Amino acid sequence: MERKSAKQVSIDVRLPFIMIKTERLLKMFEKIARIRIMRAFSWVSVFLLPVVAAGGVMLLINSVMLVLTRPEVQEAQREAGPQSLLLIPGLNPYLPIIYGWVGILVAIIAHESMHGIIARIVGYKVKTTGLILFLGIPIGAFVEIDEEELRTGRTRDVTRVLSGGPISNVAVATICLAALLFIIMGLQPALGIVVSEVIPGSSASEVGIMPGDVIMSINDKPINSLSELRKILESKKIGEYITVGVLKNDTKKVERLEVELRDLGGGYPMMGVKIANSDVLEWSAQYLDSYKNVALKNPIIHLVPPSYPTILHPYSDRAICSATNQSEATRCFEIKSLFTHPLLGHNYYVLSNLLYWIWFVNINVAIFNALPIYPLDGGLALRKIFSITLGKKLGEKIAFYLSVSVTMVFIGMILSLVIVPYIGLFL
Numbered sequence: 001m002e003r004k005s006a007k008q009v010s011i012d013v014r015l016p017f018i019m020i021k022t023e024r025l026l027k028m029f030e031k032i033a034r035i036r037i038m039r040a041f042s043w044v045s046v047f048l049l050p051v052v053a054a055g056g057v058m059l060l061i062n063s064v065m066l067v068l069t070r071p072e073v074q075e076a077q078r079e080a081g082p083q084s085l086l087l088i089p090g091l092n093p094y095l096p097i098i099y100g101w102v103g104i105l106v107a108i109i110a111h112e113s114m115h116g117i118i119a120r121i122v123g124y125k126v127k128t129t130g131l132i133l134f135l136g137i138p139i140g141a142f143v144e145i146d147e148e149e150l151r152t153g154r155t156r157d158v159t160r161v162l163s164g165g166p167i168s169n170v171a172v173a174t175i176c177l178a179a180l181l182f183i184i185m186g187l188q189p190a191l192g193i194v195v196s197e198v199i200p201g202s203s204a205s206e207v208g209i210m211p212g213d214v215i216m217s218i219n220d221k222p223i224n225s226l227s228e229l230r231k232i233l234e235s236k237k238i239g240e241y242i243t244v245g246v247l248k249n250d251t252k253k254v255e256r257l258e259v260e261l262r263d264l265g266g267g268y269p270m271m272g273v274k275i276a277n278s279d280v281l282e283w284s285a286q287y288l289d290s291y292k293n294v295a296l297k298n299p300i301i302h303l304v305p306p307s308y309p310t311i312l313h314p315y316s317d318r319a320i321c322s323a324t325n326q327s328e329a330t331r332c333f334e335i336k337s338l339f340t341h342p343l344l345g346h347n348y349y350v351l352s353n354l355l356y357w358i359w360f361v362n363i364n365v366a367i368f369n370a371l372p373i374y375p376l377d378g379g380l381a382l383r384k385i386f387s388i389t390l391g392k393k394l395g396e397k398i399a400f401y402l403s404v405s406v407t408m409v410f411i412g413m414i415l416s417l418v419i420v421p422y423i424g425l426f427l
Contacts, residue, residue, distance in 0.1 A: 009023075009024070010128075017133065018133040019142075020130045021128040022128060022130050023129075025129045026126055026128075026129065029113070029116045029117050029119075030120055038117060038118070039121055041118075042121055042160040042161075042164055043160065044167070045166075045167035046156070046159050046160055049159075049370055049378065049381065050370075052167070052370040053370040053371060053372060053378050056367035056368065057372075060410070067416065073421075077421040078422065080093065081093070085417060087104070087361065087365070089104070094307040096307065096357065099353055100357060100361065102354065103358045104361055106362065107361050110171075111168055112141045112165065115143050115161055115165045116143035118161045119143070119161050123157075124145055124150070124157070124161065125146040125149060126146075128144045129141070129142065145161070155385065155388045158380075158381070159384060159385070162384075163377070165377050166367075166369045166370045166378070167366070169362040169369070172362045173362035173363040173366065176358045177359045179355050180302075180352055180355040181295060181296065183344065183348055183352055184295055184352070187288060187341055187348065188339065188341075189224055189225050189281060189285050190284075190346070192214045192216075192247075193216075193226065193229055193281070194212065194275065194277070195209060195210070195215065196211055196275060196276035198210065198272060198273055199270075199273070201272075202271065203260040203272055204273045205272060207257045208257070209273060211249075213246050213247065214249070215273075216247050217245035218243070218244060219242055219243050220245070225284075226281045226282045226285065227285055229275075233261070233268075237269060238261055238263045238268070238269045239261065239262070241258050241259065243257070243258060244256070280338070287312075287314075288339065291314060302356075302359065303360075305356070305357075306353070312335065313335075314335060314336070314352075315336060315349050315353055316336070317335075336349040372403075372410065373411065374406075379406070382403055382406065386399035
């Protein structure tokens with residue numbers, strides 16, 4: 001059932017799906033298409049599509065090889081279930097519902113809009129655009145381009161239109177990943193150097209440092225980790241004085257206290273305080289330094305989501321637990337509570353997850369659509385290239401069979417990821 005209004009909007013109801021079509025956004029496509037950089041983007045997309053497709057093929061082959069040769073990978077896939085291969089929030093156990101749907105909406109809107117924009121750049125007619133709703137919830141977007149022009153158009157124009165969708169997803173993913181890395185590089189431990197005990201007779205006790213106070217700085221240098229505090233103290237001598245910036249637990253004010261470093265039995269200069277959660281504080285500082293290093297040098301880790309158990313991201317919902325001895329109760333800390341950002345505070349967690357899942361969904365949508373599988377963008381582009389390469393007389397027919405053959409090979413590889421893990425159970 002389709003309803004139309006005088007405002008160039010139509011609603012097509014096919015429960016549980018509702019399609020809202022409109023011509024209003026077509027003017028926006030026209031304006032964006034006139035921007036000079038968009039024409040350059042359309043040409044760059046043509047060259048990047050096979051690169052993304054090659055990357056996707058390599059990832060797919062690697063996944064198939066792991067499933068075929070590694071029993072532990074088969075077991076992990078069985079535990080996750082076939083639904084873990086679907087990019088559908090609510091079905092995929094690793095894909096959060098809210099962040100996942102936001103990522104999907106961004107991906108689809110970017111993908112389809114770029115198809116429409118480049119179609120206008122090359123002069124193809126865009127009939128309508130709109131939203132797809134499932135039970136009233138937006139789940140996608142679409143752009144209706146004249147099919148005859150796509151079928152009979154010049155190869156270079158058609159491939160520009162087809163390439164634009166996946167490469168727009170790559171662009172969105174790249175921007176989000178860069179923003180995520182910018183946030184990660186600014187993270188610092190959040191627990192602080194909290195005093196748990198003051199040794200009697202020490203200089204710290206004499207100047208009024210109390211349990212619950214937080215050591216903020218030494219000689220006006222901010223202290224963010226236990227290793228920084230230890231490094232400064234190791235560079236000093238017994239009898240030397242240091243200026244300690246202390247956030248007082250009772251007054252919530254920072255005081256600058258002159259503390260003498262004394263030998264309290266260990267043969268090295270000490271303030272005379274014990275630090276609360278020192279093991280967790282030390283771990284969080286070391287982990288953060290290591291993660292920042294790996295995050296820049298090995299971007300592959302960003303393909304493993306924070307909800308997956310094999311890797312620990314600083315914005316995940318997981319927790320770590322610690323006990324200094326067998327008699328002590330186990331203490332657990334959420335990973336997100338261990339870190340903070342100088343500008344975002346603990347809100348870094350929400351923004352990091354939003355950026356991560358937009359990156360994750362967009363890069364997966366780009367890779368999947370770039371694969372040479374008909375009727376995906378990569379498959380349509382490959383079929384068009386086959387057709388023009390083989391000539392007009394036999395080109396269309398042979399191109400059809402070639403594209404179907406390639407499609408069947410890749411579908412077989414994808415299905416093997418679902419089937420192979422369960423074969424061993426019946427052998």
